[in-house]
Amino acid sequence: MRNGLFDRLPKRAKVGAIAAVAVIVFGAVTIPVAATAVDQHNRQLAHELAEKNAAAEKKAAAEAAEVLKDAKDVAAGFNAGFDGFTISLATAVSADAAAAFEDARVKLADAITNGGVDEVSAAMDAVADALDALVSNAKEQADALIEASPIADVASTDALLKAVANLKGADDVKAAFTQLKAASDAVIASQAAGQAAADAAAAAAAAAAAAAAAAAAAEQDASGSTGGEDSPSGGSSPEVPSNGGASGGYDPAIISMWPAEPFEYCGENPEGQVIVLDFHWGAREGNTVDIFYALTDTDAQATGGFSTAASSQGSSGSVGIPRTCPVGSGTLQYLTIKLVASNANGSATAYYWGL
Secondary structure, eight states: OTTTTTTSOOHHHHHHHHHHHHHHHHHTTOOOOOOOOOOGGGHHHHHHHHHHHHHHHHHHHHHHHHHHHHHHHHHHHHHHTTTTHHHHHGGGSOHHHHHHHHHHHHHHHHHHHHOOHHHHHHHHHHHHHHHHHHHHHHHHHHHHHHHTOTTSOHHHHHHHHHHHHHHTTOSSHHHHHHHHHHHHHHHHHHHHHHHHHHHHHHHHHHHHHHHHHHHHHHHHHHHTOOOOSOOOOOTTOOOOOOSOOTTSSOOOOEEEEEEOSSOOOOOSSOBSOEEEEEEEEEEOTTOEEEEEEEEESSSSOOOSOOEEEEEEEOSEEEEEEEEEOOBTTOOOOEEEEEEEEEETTEEEEEEEEOO
């Protein structure tokens, strides 16, 4: 009886089961004692009747105490079964929902120690309500986690959605929550692995671009050839002009440029929020750099419509480029970044697009 009576019994049935037994037991003490006049000949009979009533009351009280003891034993076993439960769930449920559940358990423990059948039943009902609230909260937490994990693999997010669906009506709620926690952890791990891979790829690409730019600059410097000021870089390669010029010093040049990782994402359900791309550059020593940006609907270099992101910057640094996310299912526009390096010999322009 105590191992499974309350495990999956609906909370209304739990209250009814305890209350029904209580009514049966306490009904035994409702035997009326007739307040009638007893004459001399019937005094003995009245005395015997009173003794029987007293015995019945004593028996009923003992049975009521046994019912209360059984109810408290079952409730105590039910409560103890959730020791450490919310701690094991960690971020699978919110801190507020977990606190509400633990508060209900504390009140049940107090009812077991100090209350009667009605108090124990009401406290059991409150714990069941708090458990229902945990189930609802777990779905909200899972939805938020999936939205915050855009590069987690589909298998892990599908497994989490399935675990959430299995919570409702589960025969073993604790086991269903354990599966949910494991699925949540898998989504977090998948997102972290995907982000690490993206960061590594971006770092490798930036390093390769910087190395290519440095090699091109060295070749240009060694050749002593002259170059024009404003030929676009093409793709994402920077322009490295020659080292000639009227002043006899090095011409201006953008040596390297790259977007910093990790990128800020709009999320699965964007609401028109503004995100910022952190963009870095490196120019020849002593150059002054101006940074401009433009948005396009296609993955192509913008030819006009540039806005100023920063001006009169040093030969190396970074700047935040703002972009407005779409609303709903819209598409984020592509970004072209234009850098102009200047010194006494003139200026040189480079572009980075396709972001």
